[in-house]
Amino acid sequence: MIQTFLRVKKAPLQPEDASQTYGFVTILNDDDVVLESPEDSHAFRVSKAKTSEKTSFSKVFSPTCSQWDVFVSICAPLLSQSLFHMNDALLFTLGVSGAGKTYTLFGPQDHPGVVYLALDALFYNIRGREASFPVVESIRSKLDKCKVLEGSKYLKHEPSHPIQLPSPDAYASLFPQKLDPSFQYAIYLCFPEIYNDRIFDLLEKASFFGHRHALSLKKSSSSDKKSVAGIQKVYVANPHEAFQLVHKVLQLRKSTSTKANSVSSRSHLVVSIELFRLQPAKNHIESCQLDLVDLAGSERTRSAETSGLLLREGASINKSLLTLGQCLEALRRKHDGRQHIIPFRQSKLTELLFHSGHLSGTARTCMLVNIDPLGSFDENAQVMRYSANAREIIPTQSSSYTDNFMSPSLNRTATQSKSTHSEAIQVQNEQLQRENESLRQLLADADAEMVNLEYEIREQMTREMEERVSQVEQTFLNRMLEETAQGIEYTDQKIEKMGEWVRRLQQGNKEKDECVAHLEHIIEQLQEENSIEEKPALQDTSNVHYIDNNRRSSRKLHYEDKQAIEEAHSLHTKRKLWPEPTLLQSSETEEEEGKTEISPKKKSPSPLKPLSPSRRPPLTKMYSQTGDVDINQL
Numbered sequence: 001m002i003q004t005f006l007r008v009k010k011a012p013l014q015p016e017d018a019s020q021t022y023g024f025v026t027i028l029n030d031d032d033v034v035l036e037s038p039e040d041s042h043a044f045r046v047s048k049a050k051t052s053e054k055t056s057f058s059k060v061f062s063p064t065c066s067q068w069d070v071f072v073s074i075c076a077p078l079l080s081q082s083l084f085h086m087n088d089a090l091l092f093t094l095g096v097s098g099a100g101k102t103y104t105l106f107g108p109q110d111h112p113g114v115v116y117l118a119l120d121a122l123f124y125n126i127r128g129r130e131a132s133f134p135v136v137e138s139i140r141s142k143l144d145k146c147k148v149l150e151g152s153k154y155l156k157h158e159p160s161h162p163i164q165l166p167s168p169d170a171y172a173s174l175f176p177q178k179l180d181p182s183f184q185y186a187i188y189l190c191f192p193e194i195y196n197d198r199i200f201d202l203l204e205k206a207s208f209f210g211h212r213h214a215l216s217l218k219k220s221s222s223s224d225k226k227s228v229a230g231i232q233k234v235y236v237a238n239p240h241e242a243f244q245l246v247h248k249v250l251q252l253r254k255s256t257s258t259k260a261n262s263v264s265s266r267s268h269l270v271v272s273i274e275l276f277r278l279q280p281a282k283n284h285i286e287s288c289q290l291d292l293v294d295l296a297g298s299e300r301t302r303s304a305e306t307s308g309l310l311l312r313e314g315a316s317i318n319k320s321l322l323t324l325g326q327c328l329e330a331l332r333r334k335h336d337g338r339q340h341i342i343p344f345r346q347s348k349l350t351e352l353l354f355h356s357g358h359l360s361g362t363a364r365t366c367m368l369v370n371i372d373p374l375g376s377f378d379e380n381a382q383v384m385r386y387s388a389n390a391r392e393i394i395p396t397q398s399s400s401y402t403d404n405f406m407s408p409s410l411n412r413t414a415t416q417s418k419s420t421h422s423e424a425i426q427v428q429n430e431q432l433q434r435e436n437e438s439l440r441q442l443l444a445d446a447d448a449e450m451v452n453l454e455y456e457i458r459e460q461m462t463r464e465m466e467e468r469v470s471q472v473e474q475t476f477l478n479r480m481l482e483e484t485a486q487g488i489e490y491t492d493q494k495i496e497k498m499g500e501w502v503r504r505l506q507q508g509n510k511e512k513d514e515c516v517a518h519l520e521h522i523i524e525q526l527q528e529e530n531s532i533e534e535k536p537a538l539q540d541t542s543n544v545h546y547i548d549n550n551r552r553s554s555r556k557l558h559y560e561d562k563q564a565i566e567e568a569h570s571l572h573t574k575r576k577l578w579p580e581p582t583l584l585q586s587s588e589t590e591e592e593e594g595k596t597e598i599s600p601k602k603k604s605p606s607p608l609k610p611l612s613p614s615r616r617p618p619l620t621k622m623y624s625q626t627g628d629v630d631i632n633q634l
């Protein structure tokens, strides 16, 4: 049977309460708890009344329990089984995000968790009988080809990680039995991490961009189990090396801050402790595996307030936990006598747990449920219900529902079927048919999921495309506005300059007008004088010489006057041709004068609507008509 335990999280500054009621949790005794729905919970709203659910566990740890209490009740029996019987064992923690799973397994330095205590206890038990690295490798490497590192070399530059450990006397009372002195022991550690439904090796050096290679499960050369191919294993010679390594791995693990937990794990982490028992003289080696799994917490998007990558991670975590729940449910049904296919291939987490023989074979399995009595009632109650499935599961010695991968350890022999050959074939045939049926169902489910996924991806792509287009539109609009503003400023400056020039020309014209008026006045005077002088000449013929002289001078004057008049006329004409109307581009004036007919194309642009720089005529062209006018000459 899978043993299930419950640990109720200790709230900061929690008062000692004799009633044993913490938030919505009431601890009835060592095994039973009752959850009462508070008024703000969904369960209360649906049932319109307070609901209470009683759940039983192998043991309930109240908030006042210490890390050592948890280790003694859950982990110490598993260690004894591994040390004395070389049995595989599995402990996994389950709970909502922030319920205290990582705290229970690792804890702070002054309250070390189950992982540190387990490693310390193992080294306590094998002290004086540790096999050296070359000795154990000389035998082990013949069985299992994998990447192996020596802890002392691997951790050469790592800082030590001192933790507050219990005294050896505490272990002495916990493990009174002594190990067989004819054996030597060695401990190897490896750390598979399941992130976004892919398996990674936390000890692999990440690339510059933080990428690691995803690993796959392959059949082990030494047993029927499947293991993570290419994962690195580290030989640790003493507890300090082991602590250093675990501390390093925790720093490499993916975690982030969400609303539910300031340091929320985004991946499932397996601390895999491989214990080897060997007799070098006989060239004999056996092994067992103790896996301590810190599952990432289930989270609701609304309460964790995640988005983007975090949302995707959360979805992947929830999916793998759901599959684990389905597998536990299927296992329970199987033990009820109803054959059922275990859908463990639907997630890498369950695949790893089943292929390593934990949930499928004879491994002792413990599940620790962590709940936060001050957190969300609905989420915590769901985890409690989920754990109920696991309590009724009794692992079998041999499995018949999948391949023969469940052989738990190196020296274990599988139990042989007593049925005759034909019966066995028939049974196998039926089983294959059922499996086939179930696989069909899985395929159909996968197809449906793919369709949904495709739809979601398409929707997301459309949303992103729309966002992009609106961004481009906005950028374009901003540029247009900028360009318009620049154009207006440019036109204003030009108008100001032209206005200045027109004022100067008008000033010049005024002076010329006065000059012309003056000249015309002179001409008039001269014409008058001329006419007065011609009259006496006609009356007095004796005065011929005088008349001749006067005529000559009047002719000369007449000639000069004519020249002056012509000059004035030409100036007047030029002035009419001056660019005043052209500069102002006043079509009205030109139309009035009937001199220039402006084609619609040549119409001047309104200053409020400037032409774009490419369409704007060059300034020199606009002034070209004034090029032949020299103001100083005028």
Ligand SMILES: Nc1ncnc2c1ncn2[C@@H]1O[C@H](COP(=O)(O)OP(=O)(O)OP(=O)(O)O)[C@@H](O)[C@H]1O
Pocket (backbone or CB within 6 Å): 008, 009, 010, 063, 095, 096, 097, 098, 099, 100, 101, 102, 103, 104, 261, 263, 264, 265, 266, 295, 296, 297, 298, 370
């Ligand atoms: N029993 C306890 N006593 C004191 N503090 C605790 C206890 N359990 C949890 N905490 C504190 O609660 C916080 C959240 O705990 P933890 O990180 O272990 O949650 P978690 O279940 O691992 O969450 P996630 O799944 O998001 O990683 C931590 O700051 C931890 O120190």
